[in-house]
Amino acid sequence: MTAPPGGAGPGRQAQLAEALARLQARIDAACAASGRAADDLTIVAVTKTYPAADIRLLAGLGVLDIGENRAADLAAKRAAVSDPLRWHFVGQIQSRHAPAVAAASDVVHSVDRERIARRLGATAADAGRRLDMFIQISLDGDPARGGVDPASADALAELVAGTDGVRLIGCMAVPPLGADPRTAYQDLASIAARIRRDHPDATAMSAGMSGDLEAAIEAGATHLRVGTALLGRRAGTVG
Numbered sequence: 001m002t003a004p005p006g007g008a009g010p011g012r013q014a015q016l017a018e019a020l021a022r023l024q025a026r027i028d029a030a031c032a033a034s035g036r037a038a039d040d041l042t043i044v045a046v047t048k049t050y051p052a053a054d055i056r057l058l059a060g061l062g063v064l065d066i067g068e069n070r071a072a073d074l075a076a077k078r079a080a081v082s083d084p085l086r087w088h089f090v091g092q093i094q095s096r097h098a099p100a101v102a103a104a105s106d107v108v109h110s111v112d113r114e115r116i117a118r119r120l121g122a123t124a125a126d127a128g129r130r131l132d133m134f135i136q137i138s139l140d141g142d143p144a145r146g147g148v149d150p151a152s153a154d155a156l157a158e159l160v161a162g163t164d165g166v167r168l169i170g171c172m173a174v175p176p177l178g179a180d181p182r183t184a185y186q187d188l189a190s191i192a193a194r195i196r197r198d199h200p201d202a203t204a205m206s207a208g209m210s211g212d213l214e215a216a217i218e219a220g221a222t223h224l225r226v227g228t229a230l231l232g233r234r235a236g237t238v239g
């Protein structure tokens with residue numbers, strides 16, 4: 001197994017700049033096709049498995065939203081990078097890691113149960129902070145991949161909206177394995193619209209990864225979570 005490319009140096013900086021330009025071109029084309037404005041979209045660079053040096057290079061290129069999926073990595077990279085970035089947590093959250101996730105993130109995309117929402121909120125409130133939260137919706141009823149069942153999403157949204165230390169900003173999903181992302185993201189969009197009826201400020205939608213961001217933009221995504229298309233193929237991982 002080879003180490004993933006990454007680290008400092010002019011070669012890496014040029015590689016990231018090219019990848020960002022290609023990504024921006026895809027986003028611009030998808031936005032044009034849907035009549036949307038590209039600046040309504042936030043690119044969250046998912047830097048899992050890549051070093052802090054890459055995050056500094058991305059920051060230099062104007063990518064100021066960084067995502068991680070493990071609490072320890074999020075904390076370590078946040079501590080190692082002094083640029084003023086917004087840190088997003090996108091992975092499944094175990095209850096015992098909730099305080100660490102709350103302490104190191106500004107936005108949490110993957111809140112899928114009451115206990116996690118309460119623990120994140122309590123930690124943030126104790127620190128005098130407020131976390132932005134997406135509730136993660138399960139589109140296939142497979143609890144192993146995270147997400148709340150759509151039938152329970154409204155109750156979870158209500159709980160989050162009433163929890164100190166957090167602000168409900170919208171819904172997130174990962175498309176089911178093998179599913180058509182277009183259908184999956186349209187399903188997410190209709191659940192998000194339903195939740196927005198009770199929570200008008202929950203206008204964000206976290207959807208779209210390297211392979212399917214066009215479908216997500218078409219469905220109304222506001223936050224794209226992009227790893228591979230920016231940083232390269234992760235070594236030794238699937239997806």
Ligand SMILES: *Cc1c(COP(=O)(O)O)cnc(C)c1O
Pocket residue numbers: 046048069090091174209210211225226227228229239
């Ligand atoms: C890794 C990851 C991404 C990025 O996936 P790519 O296909 O590499 O763009 C997005 N969302 C979540 C939850 C992830 O874990």
